[in-house]
Amino acid sequence: MIVTVTLNPSLDRAVDVERLVRGEVIRAASAHLDPGGKGVNVSRALLANGVSAPAVLPCGGDEGAQIMRLLRDEGVDVRSVPIVGRTRSNITLAEPDGTVTKINEPGPSLSPAEFELITTRALTAAVDATWVVICGSVPPGLPVSAFAGLCRRVVDSGVRLAVDTSGPALRAAAEAGADLLKPNREELAEAVGRVPATTAEVVAAARELRALGAGTVLASLGADGALLVGADGVLAGEADVPVPRSSVGAGDALLAGFLAAGAAGADAFAEALAWAAAAVSLPGSRMPGPADLRRDLVRVHHLPDGVRPPNTPAAAAPDRP
Ligand SMILES: Nc1ncnc2c1ncn2[C@@H]1O[C@H](COP(=O)(O)OP(=O)(O)O)[C@@H](O)[C@H]1O
Numbered sequence: 001m002i003v004t005v006t007l008n009p010s011l012d013r014a015v016d017v018e019r020l021v022r023g024e025v026i027r028a029a030s031a032h033l034d035p036g037g038k039g040v041n042v043s044r045a046l047l048a049n050g051v052s053a054p055a056v057l058p059c060g061g062d063e064g065a066q067i068m069r070l071l072r073d074e075g076v077d078v079r080s081v082p083i084v085g086r087t088r089s090n091i092t093l094a095e096p097d098g099t100v101t102k103i104n105e106p107g108p109s110l111s112p113a114e115f116e117l118i119t120t121r122a123l124t125a126a127v128d129a130t131w132v133v134i135c136g137s138v139p140p141g142l143p144v145s146a147f148a149g150l151c152r153r154v155v156d157s158g159v160r161l162a163v164d165t166s167g168p169a170l171r172a173a174a175e176a177g178a179d180l181l182k183p184n185r186e187e188l189a190e191a192v193g194r195v196p197a198t199t200a201e202v203v204a205a206a207r208e209l210r211a212l213g214a215g216t217v218l219a220s221l222g223a224d225g226a227l228l229v230g231a232d233g234v235l236a237g238e239a240d241v242p243v244p245r246s247s248v249g250a251g252d253a254l255l256a257g258f259l260a261a262g263a264a265g266a267d268a269f270a271e272a273l274a275w276a277a278a279a280v281s282l283p284g285s286r287m288p289g290p291a292d293l294r295r296d297l298v299r300v301h302h303l304p305d306g307v308r309p310p311n312t313p314a315a316a317a318p319d320r321p
């Protein structure tokens with residue numbers, strides 16, 4: 001069993017539009033409503049592939065009630081904490097070539113008592129779990145020290161911890177000793193204070209997080225695929241997506257696939273890439289099930305041990321083997 005914690009869930013509304021033009025009335029071709037937030041999506045993806053994954057999340061207002069209804073319709077085991085604030089709605093505008101424009105609300109803040117209740121729910125559920133997965137942005141006003149405290153309490157409980165978050169919370173998770181981090185390129189940039197453009201720079205940034213205390217770093221790079229940076233070396237991989245529909249939730253599917261497949265080694269990495277590619281081929285933030293996976297379209301390569309930083313002689317060679 002894998003427990004997910006989403007501190008800032010959202011009701012995801014995705015609208016398919018022919019072309020995005022600022023300042024005009026745009027008629028949508030179709031619309032999709034999904035329960036969202038990164039941990040929520042990880043739970044949905046795991047469940048769709050037969051892995052039990054209770055979702056711990058705060059829920060408030062009509063949006064919170066609707067998320068709970070949608071999750072229960074999908075069969076997700078929801079461990080919700082009622083909050084005074086109103087759960088947010090996030091909007092995605094998806095164009096036919098797969099380009100997505102996202103508008104994410106900040107979401108409600110949590111009172112100290114609400115945050116403590118979520119922590120207790122997570123630690124209680126963690127007793128039977130192999131992993132606790134804390135995902136998504138940190139609610140407004142929550143001190144990074146509180147987020148770090150949650151991470152440390154999970155690590156101290158002896159359950160493995162995976163974190164996918166943004167801003168200073170990502171560094172805090174590394175320092176707390178998270179076993180697995182799933183940053184995208186922008187999140188890595190925020191964490192290390194520079195934009196990692198090349199493969200070597202992504203590897204260097206991931207190694208910086210490892211040096212802070214993180215175990216493995218699964219860095220997602222959008223259409224460029226992903227890198228797995230761990231104690232055993234570096235793997236690079238990507239998967240073709242014949243018809244991209246929406247990349248919303250692709251990072252969540254990547255993380256879910258990696259965890260479902262054992263969270264170590266080339267096979268788990270390939271599975272992760274297959275889940276992420278399948279998510280990209282689905283509309284909105286729909287999570288893939290077994291019938292959506294195309295493992296034949298995945299490629300994984302070992303990178304040579306010393307992937308060097310830029311401006312060294314080896315950087316003149318092509319980035320990918
Ligand atoms: N346009 C795309 N084509 C192929 N694969 C993609 C595309 N966009 C995303 N992916 C896959 O989904 C994974 C997660 O996407 P990414 O955008 O990096 O994460 P996040 O959604 O967390 O920002 C990538 O590592 C890649 O494997």
Ligand SMILES: O=P(O)(O)OC[C@H]1O[C@](O)(COP(=O)(O)O)[C@@H](O)[C@@H]1O
Nearest residue numbers: 036037038090136137249250251252
């Ligand atoms: O918590 P954040 O960073 O605002 O992200 C929330 C959004 O991320 C998602 O989980 C999608 O995540 P990814 O596209 O990064 O995989 C949406 O469901 C949700 O609207």
